[in-house]
Amino acid sequence: MPYIPNTHADRKRMLDSIGAASISELFDQIPEDLVMQRPLDIPGPLSEIEIRSHACALSKENSNLEDHASFLGAGIYDHYIPSTVGAVIGRSEFYTSYTPYQPEISQGNLQSIFEFQTLACQLTGMEVANASMYDAASALAEAALMATSITGRKEWVVSSCVHPAYREVMRTYAWASGCKLVEAGRNGIKTDFLELSTLTTAETACVVVQNPNFFGALESLDDAGSRAHQSGALFIAACDPISLGLIRPPGDYDADICVAEGQSLGIPMSFGGPLLGIFACKKKYVRQMPGRVVGATVDTEGRRGYTLTLQTREQHIRRERATSNICTNEALVALASAVYLTTLGKLGLQQVANLCLQKAHYAMETISGLTDCGIPFDAPFFKEFVVQCSRPVDEINRRLLDRKIIGGLDLGRFYPDLADHMLVCVTEMRTRDEIHAFVEGLAE
Amino acid sequence: MSLEPLVFEKSSAGRAGVSLPPVDVPERRPAEYVGRDNLRGDLDLPELSQIDVIRHFTHLSSMNYGVDTGFYPLGSCTMKYNPKINEEIAALPGFSRLHPYQAEDLCRGMLCILYDMQVFLAEIAGMDAVTLQPAAGAQGELTGLMLFKRHHERAGEGRRHIIIVPDSSHGTNPATAARCGYDIVKIPSGENGLVDCSALAGQLSDEVAAVMLTNPNTLGLFESDIKKISQLIHDSGALLYCDGANMNAILGIHRPGDAGVDAMHFNLHKTFGSPHGGGGPGSGPVAVKGFLKPYLPIPTIEYSAGKYCLDSDRPESIGRLHPFFGNVGVILRSYAYILSQGPDGLKRVAENAVLNANYLLTKAKTAYDVPYDGRCMHEFVASAARQKALGVRALDIAKRLIDYGFHPPTVYFPLIVAEALMIEPTETESVETLDAFAEALLAIAREAESDPEIVRTAPHNTPVTRLDETAAARNMELRWGKPGD
Numbered sequence: 001m002p003y004i005p006n007t008h009a010d011r012k013r014m015l016d017s018i019g020a021a022s023i024s025e026l027f028d029q030i031p032e033d034l035v036m037q038r039p040l041d042i043p044g045p046l047s048e049i050e051i052r053s054h055a056c057a058l059s060k061e062n063s064n065l066e067d068h069a070s071f072l073g074a075g076i077y078d079h080y081i082p083s084t085v086g087a088v089i090g091r092s093e094f095y096t097s098y099t100p101y102q103p104e105i106s107q108g109n110l111q112s113i114f115e116f117q118t119l120a121c122q123l124t125g126m127e128v129a130n131a132s133m134y135d136a137a138s139a140l141a142e143a144a145l146m147a148t149s150i151t152g153r154k155e156w157v158v159s160s161c162v163h164p165a166y167r168e169v170m171r172t173y174a175w176a177s178g179c180k181l182v183e184a185g186r187n188g189i190k191t192d193f194l195e196l197s198t199l200t201t202a203e204t205a206c207v208v209v210q211n212p213n214f215f216g217a218l219e220s221l222d223d224a225g226s227r228a229h230q231s232g233a234l235f236i237a238a239c240d241p242i243s244l245g246l247i248r249p250p251g252d253y254d255a256d257i258c259v260a261e262g263q264s265l266g267i268p269m270s271f272g273g274p275l276l277g278i279f280a281c282k283k284k285y286v287r288q289m290p291g292r293v294v295g296a297t298v299d300t301e302g303r304r305g306y307t308l309t310l311q312t313r314e315q316h317i318r319r320e321r322a323t324s325n326i327c328t329n330e331a332l333v334a335l336a337s338a339v340y341l342t343t344l345g346k347l348g349l350q351q352v353a354n355l356c357l358q359k360a361h362y363a364m365e366t367i368s369g370l371t372d373c374g375i376p377f378d379a380p381f382f383k384e385f386v387v388q389c390s391r392p393v394d395e396i397n398r399r400l401l402d403r404k405i406i407g408g409l410d411l412g413r414f415y416p417d418l419a420d421h422m423l424v425c426v427t428e429m430r431t432r433d434e435i436h437a438f439v440e441g442l443a444e
Numbered sequence: 445m446s447l448e449p450l451v452f453e454k455s456s457a458g459r460a461g462v463s464l465p466p467v468d469v470p471e472r473r474p475a476e477y478v479g480r481d482n483l484r485g486d487l488d489l490p491e492l493s494q495i496d497v498i499r500h501f502t503h504l505s506s507m508n509y510g511v512d513t514g515f516y517p518l519g520s521c522t523m524k525y526n527p528k529i530n531e532e533i534a535a536l537p538g539f540s541r542l543h544p545y546q547a548e549d550l551c552r553g554m555l556c557i558l559y560d561m562q563v564f565l566a567e568i569a570g571m572d573a574v575t576l577q578p579a580a581g582a583q584g585e586l587t588g589l590m591l592f593k594r595h596h597e598r599a600g601e602g603r604r605h606i607i608i609v610p611d612s613s614h615g616t617n618p619a620t621a622a623r624c625g626y627d628i629v630k631i632p633s634g635e636n637g638l639v640d641c642s643a644l645a646g647q648l649s650d651e652v653a654a655v656m657l658t659n660p661n662t663l664g665l666f667e668s669d670i671k672k673i674s675q676l677i678h679d680s681g682a683l684l685y686c687d688g689a690n691m692n693a694i695l696g697i698h699r700p701g702d703a704g705v706d707a708m709h710f711n712l713h714k715t716f717g718s719p720h721g722g723g724g725p726g727s728g729p730v731a732v733k734g735f736l737k738p739y740l741p742i743p744t745i746e747y748s749a750g751k752y753c754l755d756s757d758r759p760e761s762i763g764r765l766h767p768f769f770g771n772v773g774v775i776l777r778s779y780a781y782i783l784s785q786g787p788d789g790l791k792r793v794a795e796n797a798v799l800n801a802n803y804l805l806t807k808a809k810t811a812y813d814v815p816y817d818g819r820c821m822h823e824f825v826a827s828a829a830r831q832k833a834l835g836v837r838a839l840d841i842a843k844r845l846i847d848y849g850f851h852p853p854t855v856y857f858p859l860i861v862a863e864a865l866m867i868e869p870t871e872t873e874s875v876e877t878l879d880a881f882a883e884a885l886l887a888i889a890r891e892a893e894s895d896p897e898i899v900r901t902a903p904h905n906t907p908v909t910r911l912d913e914t915a916a917a918r919n920m921e922l923r924w925g926k927p928g929d
Contacts, residue, residue, distance in 0.1 A: 002527075003785075004792060004796050004872060005872070005873065005874035005875075006796050010875045011799060013875065014802075014803040015799070017803060017806055018799075020802070023795045023798070026795075026799060027697060028819065029666035029819065029821065030668065031668055033671075034670070034698050034702060034703050035697060036696060036697055036699060039787040040567055040696045041567050041787070042564050042790075043786065044785060044787065045784060045786030046784055047784075048529050048784070051529060051780050051783055052529060052533065055533040055539075055780060056536060056538075058553035058556060058557055059536040059537070059553055060553065061551075061553030061554075061556070062539065062550065062551045062554050063550040063551070064538045064541040064542050065537075065541040065542075065543065066538075066541050072545055074545055076544055076545070078543070080464075083462075084497050084498060084501075088498070088502075090531075091502070092510050092511075092526075092719075093506065093512070094508060094510065094722055095510065095526070095719045096510030096512045096526050097508050097509060097511075097720065097721075098516070098521055098720040098722065098723060099720075100722065101518075102509075102842070102846065103908070103911050104846055104903050104907070104908055104910065105507075105508070105509040105846055105851065105903075105906055106507075106508055106509065106722075107448075107504070107507040107908060108506065108507040108508030109722040111448065112501065112504055114922075114924070115450055115451055115452075115924070117922055119489065119490075121923050122488045123487075123489070125484075128922050128923065129922075132724075134579035134724075134771075136767070137764075137766065137767040145623075163767070165767035165768070168763055168764040168767075169764045169765060171763055171764075172590065172741070172763035172764055175590075176590045176593060176624045176625060177624065177625050178625045218482050244484065246478075246483060247478070248483060248484040249484055252484065252485075268535075268540035268773070269540070269541060269542060269543050270539060270542065271542045271544050271768065271769060271772040272543075272766075272769055272772060273579065273725075273768055273770050273772045273773060274725030274771040274772075275579075275768075283920075293922055295917070295919070295921055295922050296916065296921040297911050297912045297915045297919070298911070298915065299908040299909040300909045300910055300912075301908075301909055303909075305447075305911045307911045307913055307916050309913065309916040309922075310917055310920070311917075315582075315616050316615035319615050319618040319628075320618035320619055320621065320622040320628045322615070322622070324619070325582045325585065325586060325616050325619035325620040325622075325623045326580075326582055327580065327581065327582045328581075328582075328724035328725075328726050329723050329724050330721075330725045331721050331724050332719070332721030332722055332724065333724070333725055335722065338451075339501060341489055342451050342461065342489075342490055342497050342500070343461035343494065344462060345455075345459065345489050345490055345492060346489040346491055347458070347491065348461065348462055350487060354467070354474065355464065355467060357477060357478070358469055358470075358471050362469035380479055401550075406543065409545055428464065428465070431468060
């Protein structure tokens with residue numbers, strides 16, 4: 001047993017010391033009729049060689065992006081992960097530690113989270129950020145619940161251009177906590193702000209938009225914040241952190257809370273998890289903020305150090321009166337994103353954002369010259385856009401596979417009126433040749 | 445001064461840590477594409493060369509303590525060894541570079557693993573169905589209570605608005621219940637540290653939705669009346685939730701489902717060996733009895749007609765908890781862990797976890813009070829009450845253990861034990877390690893008598909000494925700011 005050091009002799013010596021005749025005697029607390037009388041019906045044990053080859057075989061049944069060029073995004077993105085990220089998060093002093101309750105031996109973790117919080121603020125233009133949450137979807141739900149506790153109101157007005165899965169998660173949380181999610185419609189692929197305004201009333205806790213939105217389009221957000229604020233509601237913006245290399249951040253358009261999906265920042269797609277919920281807000285709301293926070297302080301010798309702080313908001317102290325039930329954050333994923341942002345730096349992130357912008361627009365313009373496909377909506381966008389197809393998206397994607405290409409998302413899956421529409425994503429990973437191959441495949 | 449400057453303090457304009465390819469398509473100014481109004485002004489991010497990035501984070505890692513560094517008996521957290529093969533498996537490109545919106549027939553291998561993982565966990569729990577979506581134990585608890593809530597709504601019992609928790613429960617239990625719109629009633633533990641059945645019976649009514657228990661409980665004791673408790677709860681029409689944080693004690697020996705539990709969550713990062721990551725990512729799958737299956741989050745992962753598939757057409761579902769399928773990277777590691785152990789191996793995990801805890805308990809109680817004496821399961825709670833009388837508190841003992849090279853146990857939890865030291869050795873520690881730790885505990889107990897000051901001022905050999913947490917909360921310095929900002 002490679003993971004259990006106790007030998008037969010060890011066990012005997014230990015039992016003697018305890019004064020027990022057998023190991024099963026140690027389980028005497030469990031009533032006999034509740035002790036399993038048969039082995040668990042699960043496979044194994046497999047040796048390291050066997051488990052590796054079993055897993056490799058299964059992994060090969062998946063068509064992954066190592067040997068396919070992908071134009072699929074919709075919330076999970078194929079961005080480049082610099083080699084520094086794996087080198088750092090593979091250090092077991094980080095990944096085999098836990099929540100830094102003992103700051104004296106956790107300064108590495110604590111300082112890196114403090115840096116993550118700062119990077120999140122720099123990126124989003126917000127004043128404070130927490131130590132991260134599970135993913136953007138639950139972070140949006142937490143943001144809306146936070147707005148409810150600040151305003152005492154229970155209605156959440158959400159643009160239908162927010163990621164459908166995020167809205168579904170928000171709806172689940174809303175139902176469970178006795179709140180109500182109200183969806184504002186869209187004009188084409190942009191939020192119908194007139195309807196959003198009308199729906200925002202004295203009952204509204206928050207107004208939620210995403211920018212770029214689910215369709216990749218940049219929303220016209222200049223009035224969104226002031227309209228929400230006029231009704232006494234909070235303005236919550238979700239965004240793509242890569243876009244913030246070029247695009248104006250939520251702090252610029254007066255968002256009260258900003259949420260972003262951090263997966264783009266150096267995290268593998270891993271079939272959609274683990275992810276990284278970036279959560280930032282105005283400083284005046286910091287005491288209502290959910291999740292862990294790290295603060296700077298000094299030790300008894302006056303040296304600067306970092307520690308978990310504002311813990312009186314949290315479940316282990318406040319129990320049922322906590323701001324949230326959240327216990328852990330996504331520390332290792334947050335660390336990965338901090339290494340990513342530090343490695344790229346200002347110039348690197350601007351460059352990645354520009355590569356996405358240029359290549360996506362090149363792809364869009366090339367597609368707009370096709371006779372079979374078209375670009376039905378005219379809206380400024382960052383790295384994703386909508387293509388109208390003359391055939392079912394499913395069928396096109398199946399054929400693209402022959403070219404080792406994974407096509408875009410079938411929008412009909414989430415928006416029935418957009419059947420035969422494909423959401424196409426182009427990141428810095430795609431080359432001009434791959435874009436051409438994709439466009440040829442669309443035209444085929 | 446600071447031990448390692450912040451990355452922002454090491455920044456020098458014009459540096460970058462990675463090279464990127466040139467733009468290989470015709471390039472235009474960004475404003476031509478998105479309009480000047482959509483562009484941001486300044487972007488403040490640090491600028492470092494690659495070696496500076498690596499040295500910075502390497503230096504930070506050297507100020508961190510993990511399971512790979514040494515013994516980490518943090519009670520309730522099951523800080524066991526994280527097998528390295530599992531890291532390699534999660535990183536296979538066929539898993540790590542897989543997009544969740546790929547067509548089902550392009551990710552058969554992954555769906556097969558997720559489906560099998562559901563089956564394994566259901567068998568281990570003694571339950572009928574599993575969702576892998578919850579990203580952490582706390583979200584698992586939330587999912588479980590949502591399932592209960594939906595069940596009661598459907599059964600016309602929406603009036604049930606109370607969740608009962610014992611006073612020894614994890615803080616997440618009442619916090620989750622509040623998140624789910626419930627009122628919380630706390631019941632005191634009996635003198636033996638177990639649920640007091642008559643106290644429980646006194647609180648049960650047709651307004652109670654569920655009782656949340658941890659079994660073994662946070663004192664490291666098995667709720668031996670669990671069948672009677674379950675009977676009482678179900679007779680009143682309420683449901684029983686089990687916090688599975690302590691599953692490591694009972695793998696292959698007892699199944700919560702067999703004792704009447706209706707829903708429970710696993711903490712894969714505790715029980716099934718995936719790393720804790722410095723505080724996440726975790727994974728908190730929920731296992732349920734058959735009557736709750738219709739309410740499980742969508743999509744569910746099914747197997748029919750020789751194919752793995754996703755089912756989103758489930759009108760009674762509570763909805764989604766995760767935008768995709770949960771923390772798959774963590775699930776993969778635990779899947780590999782379960783297969784590596786097999787049925788006998790999992791049972792041996794529990795046996796040795798309990799053996800190690802009892803061995804340490806036998807040694808510790810020669811110098812420390814143990815309020816709930818007798819045998820323990822995978823962990824035990826000692827008290828520094830005796831040392832407190834000498835002016836040395838549980839926190840001081842925890843800090844002094846750092847000087848001896850160990851990570852401290854959990855302190856001041858559960859709340860019902862004064863000066864609590866909650867110690868969980870796990871099965872992956874050798875008897876030599878346990879002996880060395882026990883010697884340190886006893887040495888500190890002697891120091892508390894002979895030289896309490898050295899304990900009170902510990903730790904002495906760390907990069908920083910004790911931090912001023914009051915100042916941290918008062919000053920609220922939560923980010924770096926440019927000098928002068």
